[in-house]
């Protein structure tokens with residue numbers, strides 16, 4: 001029993017446990033990518049009631065820094081203030097604060113502007129990412145291709161010089177405001193249950209972008225707050241290994257069911 005408690009976690013499993021108890025069993029320097037969609041500190045869920053979300057996130061960042069390989073990435077999900085006034089710099093290098101914009105969120109504010117975005121903090125261990133596969137995550141150019149081809153001479157935004165516009169016909173970098181991926185609704189086919197809406201389940205498309213950009217086939221992804229298993233499910237489809245941890249048994253069961261469905265779907269789904 002004691003031996004099992006000490007054993008290094010196996011890949012391609014979701015552990016029913018508390019993340020802080022299990023993380024010491026993840027081998028240092030073994031993880032290519034951490035996807036951390038944990039507590040936001042704003043809902044009435046018991047697991048979301050934390051004293052100070054920033055201190056909580058700093059603790060996690062320090063743990064993940066040890067688990068990541070050099071050049072590995074961490075995507076930390078939260079609200080706009082989720083890393084305010086903490087010094088994460090001794091641990092990881094913040095490359096982007098991605099805004100996940102959800103314009104359809106109800107504008108209920110009466111004395112303030114309604115918050116209609118989440119933050120996804122993108123960190124790297126060290127100076128250079130070991131994987132950043134831009135070609136895997138390009139998005140359509142907003143301006144029609146034919147129009148861009150006609151705009152032969154436009155001034156550069158950096159030095160004002162006129163020159164030919166450079167653009168890639170396969171699409172552009174998705175940038176750091178992601179408004180093209182919608183939060184799930186009651187009607188979404190992939191929604192596991194109504195209980196999982198809003199505070200739990202993320203869209204597969206969101207996890208897909210993160211996984212495709214910052215991991216390669218065969219890489220090991222750590223998801224310490226796995227919920228109903230969106231990240232592990234997409235890992236499985238994309239040929240990434242994962243270690244998932246989740247403390248709600250019903251969510252673990254829902255996640256395992258989804259994983260079995262991926263295994264059954266022999267043709268796989270095209271992303």
Ligand SMILES: C[S@@+](CC[C@H](N)C(=O)[O-])C[C@H]1O[C@@H](n2cnc3c(N)ncnc32)[C@H](O)[C@@H]1O
Nearest residue numbers: 018019037047200201202225227228229230247
């Ligand atoms: C935002 S949800 C994750 C949703 C997930 N990305 C998905 O798409 O299903 C956060 C999850 O963290 C779990 N959780 C919170 N504190 C935890 C802890 N200390 N250890 C393990 N799981 C925890 C909650 O039960 C919840 O399912």
